[in-house]
Amino acid sequence: MNVEQVRALASPDGQALLRSLPPYDESAVFTLQASLRATGVPADLVAAALTQQRLRARARAKFGEFADDMLFTSDGLEQATRIEVATVHAARFASLSLATVHDLGCGIGADAITMSVLGVTVSAIDADPVTAAVADTNLRPWPESRARVGLVEDFVPPADAMRGRIGAWLDPARRVAGVADATGRARRLHRLEDLSPSWAMVQAIAAAVPATGAKLAPSFPHAALPPGAEAQWVSWEGDVVECALWWGPLARRPGRTALLLGARRPSTLVEDTGDDAGAARSLADLGEWFHEADRAVVQAGLLGGVAARLGGLEVDPGTGYLTTHDAVTIPETKRYAVRAAFPFHAKSLRGWLRDRGITGLTIKKRAGRIDDAALRRQLRIGAGAGDGEQATIVLTRVAGDGVVLVVDPA
Secondary structure, three states, X not given: OOXXXXXXXXXXXXXXXHHHOOOOOHHHHHHHHHHHHHOOOOHHHHHXXXXXXXXXXXXXXXXXXXXXXXXXXXXXXXXXXXXXXXXXXXXXXXXXXXOEEEEEOOOOOHHHHHHHHOOOOEEEEEOOHHHXXXXXXXXXXXXXXXXXXXXXXXXXXXXXHHXXXXXXXXXXXXXXXEEEOOOOOEEEOOOHHHOEOOHHHHHHHHHHOOEEEXXXXXXXXXXXXXXXXXXXXXXXXXXXXXXXXXXXXXXOOOEEXXXXXXXXXXXXEEEOOOOOOOEXXXXXXXXXXXXXXXXXXXXXXXXXXXXXXXXXXXXXXXXXXXXXXXXXXXXXXXXXXXXEEEEOOHHHHHHHHHHOOEEEEEEEEOOOOOOHHHHHHHHOOEOOOOOXXXXXXXXXXXOOEEEEEEEEEO
């Protein structure tokens, strides 16, 4: 899309065109395209509208019914904060009753929209003209909130008299434009040195605007956490989606925290208790129950407190795998019953599976260099296929030695 196409889609005629489109069906795209062009709709507008039809269908996974009234770019949709997580961000700003929040690098406006829904006036900028135009269109239901083209580097901090009345939100670019990974998506950046705007600028804005937040990658290093700030690792359905940093009055619990979110579960906040998790020293230390900690807890380095709540040990330090003798259930972990535990050797594992008629296998691992496909060939077994029994195995280490746990979901 270009800016002119965004404006055309945002116009009354463009909105009517979008509302007239049927649910997205890839097999019907060419027929629909020909039909629209036959009615006199310009070819470039037809292409833009059908692109929006496709993106809106994808966007429902992140935005639900809100997607049907939004415009998107492909990269903007991929990078946008899902609505449930954006609402968590917005709630922090809304609780401060700020006059304005400056969304510096707003993308398609996901965070700006949720702030506006909660009554926060947003002044948003994005360096890309098309993205800024899309964000401004998405903010139309809230006339006081606007998006425009602008560089974070040109942001002028407020005078001292306004320092306590405004906030700043940053989502530094963490992808290389035009460089795709194996999935065809823009390649992610993981180092603080690669951020745009720079990590130094993010910190400078936080020094000038006390109520500042920033959305960073889950790989954010613990040692880089500024004094007095809060780093919160957030997961959605067990996948870590961000590390959000909060300064000043937005930092509710300075230090490291984790927030676990999901569609069918209450949110769970995990704080740093200062506990250290003990580790199993041999197979004899493993209990009857295996626990898989949420990855946000692992990234935040908060396993000690989780182990203490469980009354258990780490199976392999740093993986988030825990073991207990008691059937304890807590929201920070998924619990499995341990059917068997033994040293890992492909030949002995193959024999164990064969003797029990197991023909389908789910493999879980968080460390090591074992290739799943190669292991399946060695085991002569498929992935969840076959007429026999199914099993789940965990490949991990105990005191440095490879072990396999055969587990069943509790």
